[in-house]
Amino acid sequence: MKIIMFGTKTAERPYAKEWAEMTGNEVKLVSENLTAETLDMVKGFDGVSIQETSPLGDADFYHQLAELGIKQISTRTAGFDMLDLKACQANGITVTNVAVYSPRAIAEMDLTQAMYLLRRVGEYESRMKQGDFRWNPELISNEIYNLTVGVIGIGNIGGATAQLYKALGARVLAYDPNKNVEYAPFVEFTDMNTIIRTADIITLHTPLLPSTKNMLAAPQFASMKKGAIVINMARGGLINTADLLDALKSKHLGGAGLDTLADEFSFFNQEVPFDQTPADYQELAKMPNVLVTPHVAFFTKTSIRNMVHISLDDVVKVVNGEHSRNEVRI
Incomplete structure (x- = not known):
């Protein structure tokens, strides 16, 4: 499975590579956030993981994402207010978060x-x-x-x-x-x-x-x-x-x-x-x-590893049609 991980921070990279080696899946790490300007980057990938706090885009953004074959967004955060859940639902996109990382x-x-x-x-x-x-x-x-x-x-x-x-x-x-x-x-x-x-x-x-x-x-x-x-x-x-x-x-x-x-x-x-x-x-x-402090309460080694691994695990589950306990529902 090919996954693109947006908004990748330096501290996340070792844990993403660790996960890829453990599971045999391919993970492309990009520093850019998922936005209307970077939307084309998802072409050819099966799933998406994000890490950001600002809104992703309007209703058309989610429609375009679905048109590119993306059926899920996995956020490496507990919060999910940056996502338009109604637009996701309307376009058949399942959202997961990491409610418990540490x-x-x-x-x-x-x-x-x-x-x-x-x-x-x-x-x-x-x-x-x-x-x-x-x-x-x-x-x-x-x-x-x-x-x-x-x-x-x-x-x-x-x-x-x-x-x-x-x-x-x-x-x-x-x-x-x-x-x-x-x-x-x-x-x-x-x-x-x-x-x-x-x-x-x-x-x-x-x-x-x-x-x-x-x-x-x-x-x-x-x-x-x-x-x-x-x-x-x-x-x-x-x-x-x-x-x-x-x-x-x-x-x-x-x-x-x-x-x-x-x-x-x-x-x-x-x-x-x-x-x-x-x-x-x-x-x-x-x-x-x-x-x-600059939104760093979560920023520990334990948290970062859990956020990356859980988020990527959920990408695989949702893309494979399985249920994740971390699904966010309206």
Whole structure:
């Protein structure tokens, strides 16, 4: 079988070659993303694997893809909001994602950012650069076991995150419309409003859907406890960035840890002069109580290998007419 793997990153190449040697399938690795401009590259291939966050194309794009004989798209990500699922369905294209590549990787980054903000590391660093080494009472920290953590979205990643916080002694609240009782030993299930009002740390682990877009905006920030910390390891569009900036500037929020931004596709995983990055990022990056990372929570050796192998396995299954448990359904 011939598979073309779009958006191939340097770190993925050894694992793709490993998979090809193990399975005997041919994998062409290209750095370009799958777009309307690169669509012709799929000619002669049986299946497609992608790794990107920006939208692929319009309805006609998917029709052309199907005309070229492609019946599936396997994304090497948990998120699939870059794909038009209705257009895929209309053109007989099956979509698979990698929902579970290493939940622990994202959970560890979540905790890393939370502890950085909780212990005011960025704020100390900012003052120390100015020669201020005093024990300022404004920067006194709390300890995690005294706090309440609210996890919004309690799937594989949210569940792993909850377990880490629980292991450190925090009280963990969780909200998910599909209550996953597997995590009941680690969380107290409640409603989203209760989490917004009572949690000291609020962490997001939901997909980006019309119903979840801007789920944290001015009304939610205003309802949070003064000094609360917001963590987003999922999708940038879950947070209204302008409202987040207002809440941080007013000092109502204590801090924000962001591995993803709504406009990240325009500069993440690129080398861009700071003054050419989006204005909202420039503001966030200058705040000592904000930690932004370029969508790298997943970026561990375990995750990359699993993402590549699972994605390519699913290409073979779907092309061969088999069912994959990773199929994304409308």
